[in-house]
Amino acid sequence: MIFGLVGSPNKGKSTFFSAATHTGAEIADYPFTTIKPNMGVSYIARPCPEVELGVKCKPRNSLCRNGIRQIPVKIVDVAGLVPGAHLGKGMGNQFLNDLVEADLLIQVVDLSGQTDLAGNPASGFDPSEEVKMVKEELASWISEIISRHINKISKRDDGVRALTEVLSGFKPTENQVSTAAERCSLPTYRITWDADAIKAFSRRFLELNKPIIVAANKLDKSKPGALAELKKKLAGITVIGCSAAVELAIRKAEQSGVIEYNANLASDPIKILKEVSQEQKIAIEYMSRYVSEHGGTGVHEILDMAAFGVLHEIAVYPVEDENKFTDHFGNVLPDVFLMPSGATALELAGKIHTDIAANMLYAIDAKKKIRLQKNYMLKDNDVIKIVSAGKKG
Ligand SMILES: Nc1nc2c(ncn2[C@@H]2O[C@H](COP(=O)(O)OP(=O)(O)OP(=O)(O)O)[C@@H](O)[C@H]2O)c(=O)[nH]1
Ligand SMILES: [Mg+2]
Incomplete structure (x- = not known):
């Protein structure tokens, strides 16, 4: 994306x-x-199924931080x-x-x-x-x-x-x-x-x-x-307030090891890790107050809203073993794919490999352990195994 x-x-x-x-x-x-x-990569966030499934994931095409899966998206400025x-x-x-x-x-x-x-x-x-x-x-x-x-x-x-x-x-x-x-x-x-x-x-x-x-x-x-x-x-257009400057200042302070930032914490989202000057302290207190008052800086809210609210994408996790939720190498919940809402299990198979789609027999809902038809309409956060005649998905 x-x-x-x-x-x-x-x-x-x-x-x-x-x-x-x-x-x-x-x-x-x-x-x-x-x-x-400028071209770069950022992340959009979704709750990782590792939490509800009670497992520890080992992501390959994404990251996971405190039970939040971070899915890469390209950004061009x-x-x-x-x-x-x-x-x-x-x-x-x-x-x-x-x-x-x-x-x-x-x-x-x-x-x-x-x-x-x-x-x-x-x-x-x-x-x-x-x-x-x-x-x-x-x-x-x-x-x-x-x-x-x-x-x-x-x-x-x-x-x-x-x-x-x-x-x-x-x-x-x-x-x-x-x-x-x-x-x-x-x-x-x-x-x-x-x-x-x-x-x-x-x-x-x-x-x-x-x-x-x-x-x-x-x-x-x-x-x-x-x-x-x-x-x-601008009625009819999604508008979200943000302060890119505050987000950038937080990220810079985080990168230099001065603070730890946890956007999910309502109170004290910014923790000071090092001795800081009076000037830095004032700046950090300002950032802290700003994110507490506004529930964040808006930058990541905009990226998440873009993918999930405006484009209506859904996050789907293909696995090969529906009991262990792993791929061929034993990685737990290795990949997450963004799919347009309304996409089917067959389309997911196509995204994994054209051969797997061509030989697909059916799919399995790994959470519920039930068989799904090829035309099953995928839901957000689904964990799916594709069963095909040739290779396994
Ligand atoms: N107060 C405040 N200033 C900001 C914010 N975001 C950017 N700025 C300032 O606005 C000015 C322009 O920022 P840029 O990021 O260079 O803007 P741009 O849209 O990329 O500009 P061009 O590349 O010239 O088109 C700089 O002085 C920034 O520091 C913000 O959220 N708050
Ligand atoms: Mg610019």
Whole structure:
């Protein structure tokens, strides 16, 4: 799974990226600090079945901390988007291509209103304008791609197939393309759409292909009520407040061994481990108060919400031994796979190996020890053994 960080310049994308991936990205108080995309790995969290099954897991494709399974997701942090980006303004549009593969976009906005659309200092700037602008720029980018190929598309009978091919970089399903066209009441047999129709289609396609979640950043210096106001203005979009700067400061202090951070503890989530200066003590007390008051910094809440709340992914654990919950080598609950909700046991088999799917007989629910049909619809947190005629799953 890939999340793309988008937004206008100077909103805190690279700060969010560094805080989430625990790697350094260049951060500065001026627009266009980021030019080349930063790529990194972060984790989304789910309760590990080791707790309910009373076993100790040995993860291979993920991590487990205090009974919480941490599943890797890729994050890409790109240059800031400004009005006219699709025409080459600002850092141009080449970096838009870095977003093409993202499954979801996290738009970082400045909730404090202290930067404008170009990332320059402002006061009382309305962050909902940033969301509108980014949507328009991304839709224009898609429109440009379609317009470039419209002659070729119009010669094909099956417009859905033709568009799916032209937009193949986005890895769209034909269903996304046909639904977007239907929602604009546009015919898809031998497409002869004008510029307005292409734009309308692109907006709908964007909604389906790149769902957006809004990270209302700089909450630490925003006015009270700003978050509620933004949520009201962006009704229909998931908006979560966060302070990427506080998360980054905590992670840095943790990495240097000064503190221990346990986000799950309501009181005293930050423990001081070393002798610290008065200045550090004040900073740590501030961070501690901030996370206690807000129930965290919002950064990981946003990542979890993106995967499980917006994309509706589920976490499924394939095993080879349904009694010991192990793989071939005896690793307990070794792998966790993210699957789209509605995925079947057969689709899980396909994700393990095409041969296993081809020869699949049935599946076993390892928690309940019951046999499941190939078309069994997987549930979040399922532990599943695939039984196939050739190999065992
Ligand atoms: N108070 C506060 N400041 C923040 C927060 N997040 C980022 N900043 C500051 O905002 C400025 C811009 O941060 P960056 O992470 O470089 O922003 P960006 O969106 O990547 O900017 P470009 O790469 O220029 O598009 C820096 O001075 C950060 O320290 C936050 O949560 N709270
Ligand atoms: Mg940046």
